Amino acid sequence: MTGLPDWERLLSNIPLPVENLAGIAAGVVLQHAVPLRTGLAPSLVRAAGVASLAASGAVVSWAWLAARSTRLADPDSLVTTGPYALSRNPMYVGWALAHLGVGLLRDDSWTLAALPVAAAAIHHQVLREEEALAAAFPVEFSRYRRSVPRYVPSYLPRPRRAADRVRLRAGGVAGPPSHAPRLSTG
Template identity: 45%
Template sequence: MPEASLAGIAAAAALEQAWPLPLPEDVRRVAGWPIVAAGVAVIAGSLKTAGTTELASPGRLVTGGPYARTRNPMYVGWGLLQLGIGVIAGSGWVLVSLPFVGALVHREVLREEQRLEERFGDEYLEYSEKVGRWLPRR
């Protein structure tokens, strides 16, 4: 759901123009690009692992690479990109928009999980018990 992240970036940019909410320069300089790089790395690893699998309607359950640590690495990557771009732009509004975007994405993920459970049954249930939805489990 990169559309939600892109909408969050656009909304934050518009709000920044109307009511600036700048981030400190040292935060922008130190944090922005590493966060973007992490997002790109997670997304690239997810795409590489998924290979030719159609993620919208998978023929197999992808459980390796980043999918072995989080069930939703693409969404995690897009969230990191949104955060990093906002930090680079110096917009505090990106921090305000993240929970709203996160709620939209979470709602879609719950729907996707239901479809995966219907399609893959016990295989998906076992996977979801081992791998966290957003963050790795210990």
């Protein structure tokens, strides 16, 4: 049946970071052994957990749909649309939101404490993945890397690059960063 390879590719594009899963599992085990709550209002913590899980589901689903035409583990092209136009790693951001949401929903400080450890381990993996993408798509990835932040989109102007400062000193005009929203004057 021809639909099976498409489903295999689609399912392979939902990476479940072992680091987040291990952090959540360790947090649950430690919370059971030595309960440690956040100390914040339980209803507020749970509401934030639900919001974080909802955001996670939305981000991961959107990223999954945007990447449906390629295999993320071995891409034949860069995915730069949908959430990938805002973040180079939206799925990792989504899974971090899920990790945060589970910790908040359970009011589990151990799971929350494991999040930065998991994030640091994932960051090292992201750096390796970016090296591979830079080697596979040197021009395209270089342009993409300059215009799209690694994790969290920012609508604040980025600091000017050295090349922009040189153009300014030479009398040229450096335009706004390519990711900055353009303001309408009319």
